[in-house]
Amino acid sequence: MTTLGDSFLTAWQLVSLADARLAGIVWLSLRVSLTATLIACIVGMPIGALLAVGRFPGRRILVVLFNGLMGLPPVVVGLLVYLLLSRAGPLGSFGLLFSPTAMVIAQAILVTPIVAALTRQVVADEWAEYREQLRSLGASRARAAATLLWDGRFSLTTAGLAGFGRAIAEVGAVMIVGGNIDGVTRVMTTTIALETSKGDLPLALALGFVLIAVVLSVNAFAYALRGWAEKRWG
């Protein structure tokens, strides 16, 4: 049993040497979570914008629903996607279970409500300000939604970021639908959970460092982008 200090030392060596196994896990994590976030943005942002400017029956219910789904438990999403993709499930014939694609699907489902709800908030604030001008110019509601998405593009990085943070940090969904198979579906969070339970603290810690570094640097990048954009466009 290594001491805590030794664990930190070994972890740091793994990171600084860019250990191949470590790098593979980090790369898969990024690939899965970035793809899931991208899909969530493509689906969730238009939904959020239409919820903000649209007038149709059931809009309020949908707003409450999407806000509520922000707190969707990852294990439950994992379970539902597992049932869909398992051999006997409706999408079983595609053979996607225990593949990175299954993990992308699960995370995209998990993150879409977050992106949609946060987008709705941003676009609703803009709509309050722009509404009369856009209507005066003759913009339809769908057109206004598209315009406000584009106009709020820099504020909306926050929505994408929150989604990515959620995706990259969750364990439950990817564990269930990915199966944590070494070299195939093992990502940072599932490895940390596994290695910690096995007692291999250095690898778990090294991944913990990387995970925190990734989240921090993505946030820093988004913060810098917003700052630049505000100076550039006001």
Add this chain to the structure above:
Amino acid sequence: MDGWLDIDHLGLRESGTHIVEDVTLTLAAPRTVVLGPNGAGKSTLLRLIHGLLHPGSGRLTWLKPLSQAMVFQRPIMLRTTALENIEYGLKLQGHAAPERRRRAAEALTRVGLESIAGRPARLLSGGEQQRVALARAWALEPELLILDEPTASLDPASTREVERIIGEIAASGTRILMTTHNLGQAKRIAEEIIFIDRGRIVEQTAVARFFTLPQTEAAQRFLQEETP
């Protein structure tokens, strides 16, 4: 003068109080200024005419169907260049890209801002933003331009410039309907004054007559209070 808009017993209530009440009038003058104390319902009347609000009662009858544009007290600029802000309005009207670009550039030149075409619109001064808003409206070549206190938050130099532009838009044949708190401006721009108080039309008179011989006590009081 041929009337272009008949307003018949127009009313709008909000949470029980009348904002506009039983307004009946015919608009015929090429340049009409709506005057009245704060909260008289001037902006609401303009929004009802422009179609941004739906009347609670009564109706508007367009004797001549007029294409409209509106300029607001606070200019709303999209996060893009000044030129593209003007193009946006044309785009919504379905004009093709080359024509949009040409008409937007022309409008920007007419308001004296061709040099800032590529600048981010939201970083322009308040006066410049209002001129871009005027250019955006002008580029649409509306038959009726509605302006809601277009100079209320501007400095005197910008106010003069905006007045000059409104004068040119009027000279190009566009009907003007506006509100202002600036009585000098009302005198300079208006041909006809509509005086409104507590949601009701009190007077509709030629500009010279309104300022020299206001017919009602309310208008007399208003002129006394507003004249420095």
